[in-house]
Amino acid sequence: MEYLLLVIAVGVIFFMFKTLKEYLANPKSYGPLKNQEAEPIFDDPYADYSQKTDIEHSECGLILALIAKVVQSDGKVCEFEERLIAELINDMVISYDNQAFTQESLSDYFYSQKVSIGNVEEFALEFVDKTKGQYKKRLKVIEFLFVVAYADGVLAEEERETIIDIAAYFELSNEDFNRIYDRFEEFMQNKTSQAESQNSLESALQTFGLTEESEENITSELIKKRYRELVKKYHPDIIQGQGGSQRDTLKANEQLTKINDAYEILKDKYNKNANRDSQGEN
Structure with a gap:
């Protein structure tokens, strides 16, 4: 939290x-x-x-x-x-x-x-x-x-x-x-x-465009890759550098916040899944 x-x-x-x-x-x-x-900070020439x-x-x-x-x-x-x-x-x-x-x-x-x-x-x-x-x-x-x-x-x-x-x-x-x-x-x-009311696994998958992916195809590597792509696309500094207006920058910033929220949810879930799978193989 x-x-x-x-x-x-x-x-x-x-x-x-x-x-x-x-x-x-x-x-x-x-x-x-x-x-x-x-200008010197003090009047003392020996300072x-x-x-x-x-x-x-x-x-x-x-x-x-x-x-x-x-x-x-x-x-x-x-x-x-x-x-x-x-x-x-x-x-x-x-x-x-x-x-x-x-x-x-x-x-x-x-x-x-x-x-x-x-x-x-x-x-x-x-x-x-x-x-x-x-x-x-x-x-x-x-x-x-x-x-x-x-x-x-x-x-x-x-x-x-x-x-x-x-x-x-x-x-x-x-x-x-x-x-x-x-x-x-x-x-x-x-x-x-x-x-507390909006952040859920379903909305996080939707934010990352992963709702059509089957559970076994979603890996921590895929999540990291999609996260980097989305951050690059919506980072406010990049939008501003491309000549975007203040309104465009604000929208991009809101989207970036949503992306960060979703990343934390997905990272937590699929890292745990990966850990369970590796333990099962051992």
Whole structure:
């Protein structure tokens, strides 16, 4: 059920993540444009301007630190969270022309913050200082923190409390915060209910186009092959790359969610069948 909740959350997560990526793609969000030198962080000419210092006092470094604190709060990181964070870091590297900002350095910084006892208030207040007059940017960061927290299908109480603290330091209005929170809660409740009522073996076979196949012809290899074909056909990034509209992308994303749901059902059933058959032969 936890994995099922994860895949049904892809729809809202995809669009929230896309909007944050658009914000990252704007160089003005991060500081120096290409071929421009960044201003020193401190006035002290003898200060050690290390790679880590460059990162930790930048907007993207502060965002990574805040994400790390949310992830750290419930003590676990699911596979989907890791994928989201990896893609976010990749976009940061592309968007910010700074030699200190590499995939490795940003990943190392994120994971160092995930295991440290760093102060959430310190990171949040520094981010506020760097985004004065940019209230919508802080809203977008809070939205993405909810995306990460909900990635495993469940918002842990520790994650919720950490995000509430960050929103308070960000000086978000109660109305704006509650609007974001209620939207995620409503989405997860609706999708959970749909998943429980709609996902069955029959609908999964129909999604994979296997309703005409006899039971003995359906193997785990066939399911994996059909899954790869369907993902390639309906992946939102591919649809977008082909010039599809936002509506086309949304439809493709809904179909991809259905495909992921069906794959989990079929994989579970036919892997068990294969295991029973192999045991019988022995």
